[in-house]
Amino acid sequence: MDLKQLLGQSRGRRSMLQALGVAAVGISFGGLAACGKGEGKKLANGEEGRLNFYNWDTYIGETTLDDFKAATGVEVTMDLFDSNDTLFAKFKAGNPGYDVIVPSNDFVERMIRADMLQPLDHAQIPNIKNIDPAFINVDYDPGRKFSMPYTWLVLGIGYRKSKVKTRPDSWKVLFDSDEYKDRIAWLSEAGDMYRLYGKYLGKSVNALTPADIETISAMMIKQKPYVKKFHEDDGQDLLMKGDCDIVLEYNGDIAQVMTEDDDLDFLVPKEGSQFNSDTLAIPKGAPHPKNAHAFINYILDAEVDKKITETILFPTPNAAAKALMPDSFRNNPVIYPPADVLARCEYAKFNEKLQPLYEEAFTKVRAA
Incomplete structure (x- = not known):
């Protein structure tokens, strides 16, 4: 598939909400309060088979969530937000129940200072090895203690x-x-x-x-x-x-x-x-922290991230995934x-x- 075909599949990360003519404050796929199919089912890690994901719109692969469920048994509920301000405001009074969020780099720093993010256990995220080293020791989160890179702009x-x-x-x-x-x-x-x-x-x-x-x-x-x-x-x-x-x-x-x-x-x-860089982070008080680590590790898989990148069409910091992309994408001087x-x-x-x-x-x- 060449670049033009890839780009023809998708538009920017806010496009769906703009098409609907609404803000993403309460948009939900399944609803956070809804009972997921995995509720009550205990996994080998001791957690129920659920995960609550707070993401930008059009910012995940077409089958990523279903594929993750097939691989792990974890049902993902995804809610959408349309700005970092909305994201930050959502957590000012405490975590309303999310496991993984997607803050941009400056808001990672802001949320760290506000004690909103949980430190990551890198032992549970072995796919960190796929990330380009240039995206590991960044000023806003040295050593990636609180966030993993998802995209950059x-x-x-x-x-x-x-x-x-x-x-x-x-x-x-x-x-x-x-x-x-x-x-x-x-x-x-x-x-x-x-x-x-x-x-x-x-x-x-x-x-x-x-x-x-x-x-x-x-x-x-x-x-x-x-x-x-x-x-x-x-x-x-x-x-x-x-x-x-x-x-x-x-x-x-x-x-x-x-x-x-x-x-x-x-x-x-x-x-x-x-x-700018958008990241994957676990907010403090996440109800399913082990599932959250597993989800982040899954997204950092080379093949998984390749499919995501082919959908959302922003540069990936995942060197292993980038290596799998067509030359027309990897060598495009606008994208990279x-x-x-x-x-x-x-x-x-x-x-x-x-x-x-x-x-x-x-x-x-x-x-x-």
Whole structure:
């Protein structure tokens, strides 16, 4: 199967909820409160044959949950969420009954600080051996004590080739230029916007100060008249519909629409960018911690992760699974940017002091 066929099977991780026109706060496949078929049946590990999974939409293989049940006897109930904020809020008052969750990297750090995550027992996750070593010792969870990598993403510029004079290799076209007036779309997430502006100014995404936020806010307000829309992670759709010509978006999202429209492309600007990674974690108070470890280990199996990747179409940190993918996927520079490009990118650390400043300042920018 080639890349175009793979990409034709799926869209972004939020696509199903957008199609339904609802938020994922209460969407459930089976319902957390519903009685699973495995309830009451004790497994060899002493737990009942159930597992409660809290996941992004369209972010699992088509048969993964059924295959796991066939292999282990564990019935999986999957509920959906549509943002890390929703996920975090769900656990502020304690674990409502979930065994495995999928927080993004900065929220892993935030949940660790809030004592929301259970330490992982690596002895129960032997398939950690399949993970690329580059994804093990990460700043937000050194040694993977609390999370296992599931996917990774990088922010960059998606654009329509026929509408740009030259290949837009700098954040300048989005952040500091009137060249594409009223044809630009920014992300609506405050932290990402300020951190990427910081990259444009030559700073680390993790080295901004309150003074930098003021400087960047003034730059944003100056640039805002040229921005057509602040989008909710659907920049690829704005390109497809012709509403915008240049957008800030994730590599996987643009890679999907590139197979539908040859006039679209993606790049990581020369100044560098920000990584994101979605992870598998066990929240404190998980009712089935042994099943949770078994489920995470199952997903890290090379063949299992290959099937998941073929469905969700985001880069996998699973080196063994990646090795099984077709060359058209593994060698695609949009899905897997070259090493020299990735060397200029960083994971954003959760900053408890700066996050409210980002949000407050961005609210003022949008109201200006």
